[in-house]
Amino acid sequence: MATRKKSLLKVIILGDSSVGKTSLMNQYVNKRFSNQYKATIGADFCTKEVVVNDRVVTMQIWDTAGQERFQSLGVAFYRGADCCVLVYDVTAPNSFKNLDSWRDEFLIQASPRDPEHFPFVVLGNKVDLDNRQVSTRRAQQWCQSKNDIPYYETSAKEGINVEMAFQTIAKNALEQETEAELINDFPDQIRLNSENNRPGNADNCQC
């Protein structure tokens, strides 16, 4: 496992397909909106330097594919994540409903040390659109029920709240960082082709 400098934050963006994950990432990193993004296959990746609590940290933002059949690939991206951003589309109720399963899936696959207090941030995107279908109250209630996840309503197109949301993300990720002191306890993938590895070893992990 590679050792990471303390000034690196790994942030994963999850959510249904076409809720605006790529747009949010690009709005934040490049301050630009385009309606010409291709659907993300596998994962996309950006970095940005941010100042949090007078510290300069590099934020690694991983933008993932939203379609369900790509979910099982998550393991490769999730490991060592410091914060997970759950995005839904305020005009698509289903994308809101699926937040639950995205969150569960992340916790299962990433196996963070302290799943109860792992920092999530929920973003309700596309608030610039008129046909809103998920109310702020409903979203807030859900966030409260999940250990008070911070909630922001954003528009990647108009750049509403994006900066602020990512500031929170960075801040929470950094807190997680200091708490966990960078001990990465994600179990290494079992390598079936190596001789010494037997399935029994899978039980030895601390997860």
Next chain:
Amino acid sequence: MWIQPKELMLPLALWTGEMYSKYFVMQKRRGHGESRSLGSMLVSTYDSIRNTKPAPYRIVHQTSSSDVSYEIAIGITLDDIVKDWEWLQVNLFGVLNEMENDVEVTNFTIYKIKSLFTQNNQDNTGETPDFKVKTSQFRQIFKMPEEERLVNSYSATYIESKIPRQGQLYISLNHVCFYSYMLSQEIKLIIRFAELENISRSINTIYMKTANSMTYNFTLLFNLIEAHDLIEQLNKMAIQKLMHEPESPVVNHNPLNFVRFGAKASNKPVLLRDLTARQKSEEFRAYFHLPQREIIDGKIKADIWTPYSKRFNSGEIYLTTNFFCFRSDVKDLVSVVIPMKTIKSVEKKDDGQRRYDNQIVIFTSDNVPFIFAKIIDRKVLISKITDMLSSTDIPVNRERAKYDISWSKQTALLNTFKTQFSADIKKKQELKLARWEHHFRDFGRGISMFRTTDVINLIVEGIPDKLRQEIWLIFSGAIHDKENNPGLYEDLVEKAALLKNCAVHDEIDRDLPRSLPEHPAFQCTDGIGALRRVLQAYALHNSKVGYCQAMNIVTSVLLLFCDEENSFWMLAGLCENLLPDYYEDKVVGAQIDQGVLNELVDSHLHDLHDHLENLGVIKMISISWFLTIFMSVISYESSLQILDCFFYEGAKIIFMISLQIIEWNRDDLLKCQDDGEAMLVLQSFLEGIYNPEYQVPPSTDKRKMDRPQTQTVQTLIHEAYTKFGEEITQQRIEELRNKHRRLTFRQFDIDNEKIIVKAHVQNAYFDRAELHMLLSIIREEKLALKSVQQQQQKMQSYLSEAPQLLQSPTRSGPTDVMPGGGGCGRHQAYCINFEVFHTLFLELAPWRKCVAVDIAEKLFRLTDKKGNGYLDFGQLINAFGLVCSNKSIEKLKLLFMLHLPPLLTKAETVRSRRPRPATKDDAEEAIEAEDFFDEDASESIEALPSPSDHNFEALMNSTHHLHTLAGISGNTFMDLSRTTPNFSLNSNASSLAHRTSIFYVDLPAALHGTATCIEAGQDDDHDIGLRQQGRYESIDTFSDISDLGASRITPPPHASTSAVAGAAVAGTAADQMLNVETISNFSQISDLIAATGNERADSNATDTRSLGSLGYMLDQPDEGASAAGRQNVPNMRKENFGLLWQSIIEIMDCGQDEEMKRAYENLIELGNSNMKQQASLESFTQLNFGGSGDEQPDSNGNPTTPAAEPSSKTRLIVALEEEMRQAKLKAAGETGAATTTTSGGSSSSTNNSVAWHISINQFIATALTCERIDKAFQTCTNIVEQIEQLQKKRRKCLSTDYNY
């Protein structure tokens, strides 16, 4: 079985005669059967070592005058051979006796047998009798069902702890089996293909490793490669089967039944030939990019005349039903594909001047001649081609239904949206076009062009836009599918357009603008519409794939150059042939290829491999590379050229390019500290790849322009070919894919198991290791091949026994999606049906010894709350966990409930009374005893004093005290000691509603109603009964029961004095009466409802609902913690109790001792006294107080589980007290009921209350007084041990006979 008569020189060696006649001997092979003499041991060892193992019985024909004998029949079993012997007796003995000399007799016999043999073999597939014998031996030894077909067997040595064992390796469709019998030591091994994790071979040994880390080494002297390849192939088939239909094993597909020409008829088994042909065909199809269904019919050596080089090239002709193909021996020198339907004529050419013999000329419909020479079997080939031509599939022009949809097929989008090239690039394009035209002149055009290295070179340089459609279509093979299915695309488009509310369509729609947004064609409706139609049509065409992101990106590029229909067929070819399984669930094909790439990196860029592996980079980057053929990571202009090569080369180009990209960035990658850095390195490199020969006007996306240019795509492709083109072949990729397919699936299993274990680790019974074991055994059992016939038989026997089960197990599968969204798929993988549950229960659970009642079936029905015939893993844990645990009281409670109706039906109790041969003596004893007590029932004890009110209150206080002592708390107990009925009701209502929400019953409302009823009841006793019954009309029966349960808990216990409480008692009394009587027999529920005016005739519905309520009662969280948790469990009737006791005896697996008999008597008496309720109370108290007082010291001295003892005793007492309180209330209710006898319902229930019955608490309390029962039920079963035993047994092929 008659065989071709065979001469024998030594008819007696190794055989013993069994039956004799004048001319015939029936013999038995030594070493079969019981005889353990040295001789037979040696013979069987010899048999085992010899490659062909003879059948154990045979009939030999011999005459006294001749030394030569003839083997004329063989048999696997005595019955087989006796049948033949009898035939001889009837038909031959008489005739032969009349013959004059022995020669005539022999001739006649042999003639007769030969004709019998041919007659019997006419209907057959042409297996040799030897193989038939082997097949039946295989089935017999390994107890394989008829469906499991043997492919071949090999003589092999298995090395077990350094001792070599010689025997036979049997390879069947789903298993590798090994049997050895040496010096009276028998070894059987069964390995399922689906569980193989690793297969490899050395010079003379095949190594195999299974998912549970067992390794096997078999040494083969002959046919090693054949055996290995066969194992590989069958393993691949098994895993592909797992991928697509996980529930069913590989069964024999339609045999191919073709006759191969050019090769001598082989004596190999049919199935083996079939499989080999499949294997060969696969390689062949991949090479020529032919449709899936093409199977090689044969191949033959020949030379082809290539006009462009004016010479003959040696190679092989391949024939399939629809194609005539040629491939040169020198790799890639030349190959040709000629569709049969284009062949106009086939002629022999025998010009004298030619020095080559055996030439043929084939003319295609374009009048292009193809000359082949040096064909050895020319005649056969020509006749074969003629056959083929007559049987070629002719595409049917299907009559299409007309839909009311107007659309027009979009032509290649580039025709409308022309690329604006600079003059320079335009010139280059034209130059390319000219070169292609030139090439066509020399090598031909269309499908049947000569495919040579020249064409590869042209493709590598990039196909000009105008030709892309044509070349792509030909080389991808999509053209064949298209031509075979005219009109299909239009049909699909229209059907798809009519689909409404389709989730796949939503997904597609969302991605339409996100496919190739930079191209103007996809910024308007033309492109978007065409893209939608193609994707929707494909989702309909191949529902297994449906729509997967990345397909949109690929298709949009196709649409630029090809018309809609061609794009559709190319997409189909891509998904089904070129990138197998890529777009399926979990994108498994791409995941497998990630493994392949990883291994290729290891062998070609070894220094980088470990570093990349540590960073986990390959897994991250390659998915998008594979799924979009680089189109999502490299600019569209550049990726086009890779796509050109891809359609010609297939997936191997992706690997080559990937390796090249990684190699170019070697230094930068080595410097990377984490995955992100590596991603950035590769990302910026890929974005910098450009195509100088295909520059389009500056893109609007400025981000791309910022990147410095890195490499031209031409250099990339060129370098990739020169560096890796030689070493990475299709064949190598296929081999690696086989390996990684296994590993990927194994990894899926491991991941799944981990996640499921994680989800269930908080259960009450098993720890992590035990859960893992359980999962692995479930997986194995689900894969186990079972005879369909057996299953049907079993199923039928269940159906006749328990009609209620009919609905559940026959359902198709767990269709209703479980809560939890994304996780449902993986949990479903471990859902088990009744079949598997039954097997597991009988193999693992400590209650398997129970034969009188099919406990497994009852337990399954009790646990299967959804009633869909499947248990999820959590339910299984609960069921097994309790049975295997040491919680004696709960186990007894469960056992009690399993013997209640509707689980134990009347039919069963009646039937079990009839003497059965399988029933053990004890059980019969029990029945007799029961009958005996039946008569004695009248002698009930009546003279015992009843406890006064004062006594009662004291008891309650002591209960309280005991509870606190035992540290038992919880809702139920709290409710018990509450004085305000309202409050407790409410708290109960909420908790009940919470627990039972899955039943979709409006419980809170119902309970609220009850609450008000009871409050009202304080004013008017008279009304209560009616009003309560009124409620029952309106709500579901099930909620009645839980509702009753809830309200039952409410009676204020300190109610002895106050008037208010008295009214409440009366209120609950009416309720109570209903409760006891209703629940005491579930079948009465419907009666009751009918009596109160509700005409519910659906007794089945009642049945399942009451089942649900039983399940619910079992699940009450505080089960066993206090007696109150059990109080709504209905009472038991005598017939059921008889069986229950029998089950207990069977579970304990030893005869009844005195103590148990006494307990039984006690219980019977209790039941008797329950008939007269007032009396019962007294007798009960007396009995049990005496009992428990006596028992206490005994049990305390019991060393088995001293810690658990006090609490269980406490519970016991609590149970008794609770029981008494109940009885008291009941008694009070009796008077209430007497005054309010208003409806027929109560009169009918009065009848019932007189019947013999026993309550759960009485049962548990009494049963536990028996030391042996107590002990037996407190024994914990080690599930891991049980599973390991079972696994061992399975591998060694020992089966258990269940008592059905």
